[in-house]
Amino acid sequence: MDLSGRRYGCFVIVVVMIIGLSGVCVYGQNDGDSVGAPMVKTEQEALYYAIQGFVGQWWNGSDLYPDPCGWTPIQGVSCDIFDGLWYVTELNIGQIQDNSLPCAQNIEFKPHLFQLQHLKTLSFFNCIISPSQTPISIDTVKWDAFSATLESIEFRSNPGLTGQIPTSFGNLKKLESIVVIDNGLSGSLPANIGELSYLKRLVLSGNKFTGNIPESYGNLRELLIMDLSRNKLTGSLPLTFGGLTSILKFDLSKNKLEGEIPSEISNLKNLTLLDLSNNNISGGFDFANQEMSSLEELILSNNPIRGDLMKFNWKYVNNLVALDLSHTGLTGQIPESISIMKNLRFLGLNDNSLSGNISPKIAELANLSAFYVHGNNLTGDLKFPKEFYQKMRRRFGAWNNSNLCFPVTKMSESIRPFGVKVCREGTS
Ligand SMILES: *[C@@H]1O[C@H](CO)[C@@H](O)[C@H](O)[C@H]1NC(C)=O
Ligand SMILES: *[C@@H]1O[C@H](CO)[C@@H](O)[C@H](O)[C@H]1NC(C)=O
Ligand SMILES: *[C@@H]1O[C@H](CO)[C@@H](O)[C@H](O)[C@H]1NC(C)=O
Numbered sequence: 394m395d396l397s398g399r400r401y402g403c404f405v406i407v408v409v410m411i412i413g414l415s416g417v418c419v420y421g422q423n424d425g426d427s428v429g430a431p432m433v434k435t436e437q438e439a440l441y442y443a444i445q446g447f448v449g450q451w452w453n454g455s456d457l458y459p460d461p462c463g464w465t466p467i468q469g470v471s472c473d474i475f476d477g478l479w480y481v482t483e484l485n486i487g488q489i490q491d492n493s494l495p496c497a498q499n500i501e502f503k504p505h506l507f508q509l510q511h512l513k514t515l516s517f518f519n520c521i522i523s524p525s526q527t528p529i530s531i532d533t534v535k536w537d538a539f540s541a542t543l544e545s546i547e548f549r550s551n552p553g554l555t556g557q558i559p560t561s562f563g564n565l566k567k568l569e570s571i572v573v574i575d576n577g578l579s580g581s582l583p584a585n586i587g588e589l590s591y592l593k594r595l596v597l598s599g600n601k602f603t604g605n606i607p608e609s610y611g612n613l614r615e616l617l618i619m620d621l622s623r624n625k626l627t628g629s630l631p632l633t634f635g636g637l638t639s640i641l642k643f644d645l646s647k648n649k650l651e652g653e654i655p656s657e658i659s660n661l662k663n664l665t666l667l668d669l670s671n672n673n674i675s676g677g678f679d680f681a682n683q684e685m686s687s688l689e690e691l692i693l694s695n696n697p698i699r700g701d702l703m704k705f706n707w708k709y710v711n712n713l714v715a716l717d718l719s720h721t722g723l724t725g726q727i728p729e730s731i732s733i734m735k736n737l738r739f740l741g742l743n744d745n746s747l748s749g750n751i752s753p754k755i756a757e758l759a760n761l762s763a764f765y766v767h768g769n770n771l772t773g774d775l776k777f778p779k780e781f782y783q784k785m786r787r788r789f790g791a792w793n794n795s796n797l798c799f800p801v802t803k804m805s806e807s808i809r810p811f812g813v814k815v816c817r818e819g820t821s
């Protein structure tokens with residue numbers, strides 16, 4: 394978008410010259426005070442001071458970049474033309490590339506930042522590294538100035554950034570993307586983010602957020618990605634989540650969430666990824682009460698979910714590619730119907746209390762490339778064809794099933810799966 398904007402800008406100047414009104418250009422080239430393309434002085438100054446707040450007093454924009462939207466572009470800054478004038482539309486602070494703007498020890502959100510009238514994208518990457526003497530947090534007051542323009546805000550890899558997400562983010566009505574990854578932010582999640590009706594991406598992973606997930610987040614009908622993983626969120630999954638009708642990816646892994654998986658989840662027809670691993674989710678596996686034919690990855694490992702694997706409706710999730718139910722307190726047998734999931738590549742059922750035999754039908758899953766059942770109470774002799782063991786090797790894990798054995802008499806010892814004993818004659 395910025396490039397086409399710039400090309401458009403050159404085009405305008407060329408046309409102006411051709412018509413003979415070359416005054417604009419000549420003026421630009423000869424006058425040292427306002428070189429190059431037309432840019433309102435207040436906008437230009439606001440840009441310089443805003444950047445200076447982040448990179449330090451040594452940075453003199455008017456000296457280094459006299460024409461920031463024209464012939465002396467600043468790395469990380471993009472511009473566009475509105476009513477014939479240049480405005481800044483994108484500001485990326487921090488070490489994205491070698492020559493991008495590095496951040497000062499003590500960054501400062503100068504009031505000038507909020508004077509950029511057409512700012513659509515603001516990002517901070519690798520900027521606030523170590524905690525400074527005065528803790529650095531996201532300025533809380535002036536964000537409303539961006540309520541009609543800002544579409545994307547990003548704070549990524551700023552471990553020195555502390556404090557909360559300002560509730561004023563909820564007033565940025567144009568926001569389509571909030572990405573807040575791997576910072577030192579804490580506190581609760583602002584409920585009014587749930588009112589951002591254009592929001593498509595909400596990624597808040599790798600911080601220290603606490604408290605419940607606001608019920609209002611279920612109102613985000615345009616949302617495609619919700620990633621709240623790697624925080625300290627508590628409480629249960631809001632029942633309102635059935636309202637996230639557009640959602641594709643849902644990652645709430647590595648929190649302290651509890652309660653059941655609401656059956657409302659199975660309303661989400663476009664959901665491809667559901668990752669609730671490493672929480673304290675309980676209440677069994679019967680959440681799928683209708684078809685979830687888009688679902689490709691279901692990752693629920695490391696939760697005390699419990700329940701009988703035989704009771705799950707595999708036909709509702711028959712397009713799964715990855716299913717991880719390891720360490721979930723599962724009981725019962727491994728149902729033969731699991732093999733209706735023809736696309737399955739990864740199947741993790743290890744470290745549960747599963748019993749009974751393993752059906753050789755699982756070997757019919759043509760794309761299966763990892764199958765883990767170790768740490769259960771499975772019994773009997775393994776009846777997979779030779780080719781299965783040859784294909785899988787260590788990616789078939791069956792150790793720590795004390796009553797499981799491998800029938801060497803029918804097959805070569807060399808393909809025996811790791812940690813599985815040889816069947817004694819006549820025990821099968
Ligand atoms: C930048 O340098 C010019 C002289 O080259 C000076 O007039 C101006 O005050 C400086 N600006 C800042 C913000 O330091
Ligand atoms: C689900 O995805 C399909 C195909 O990408 C799309 O046409 C449809 O609008 C989506 N449904 C919702 C509710 O977003
Ligand atoms: C997990 O949830 C149960 C209630 O279902 C609760 O008793 C237990 O303390 C929780 N465990 C942790 C580690 O939070």
Ligand SMILES: *[C@@H]1O[C@H](CO)[C@@H](O)[C@H](O)[C@H]1NC(C)=O
Pocket residue numbers: 735736737759760
């Ligand atoms: C197996 O994977 C291949 C390649 O990714 C794919 O084309 C094929 O449809 C898959 N087969 C099944 C049965 O899912």
Ligand SMILES: *[C@@H]1O[C@H](CO)[C@@H](O)[C@H](O)[C@H]1NC(C)=O
Pocket residue numbers: 746748770772796
């Ligand atoms: C494993 O199964 C056997 C019966 O096959 C039973 O006696 C034993 O208690 C089970 N062990 C566990 C840990 O569930």
Ligand SMILES: *[C@@H]1O[C@H](CO)[C@@H](O)[C@H](O)[C@H]1NC(C)=O
Pocket residue numbers: 767768792793812
């Ligand atoms: C087998 O189980 C024991 C006890 O549960 C555990 O200590 C050991 O690490 C397991 N072995 C493997 C290879 O997972």
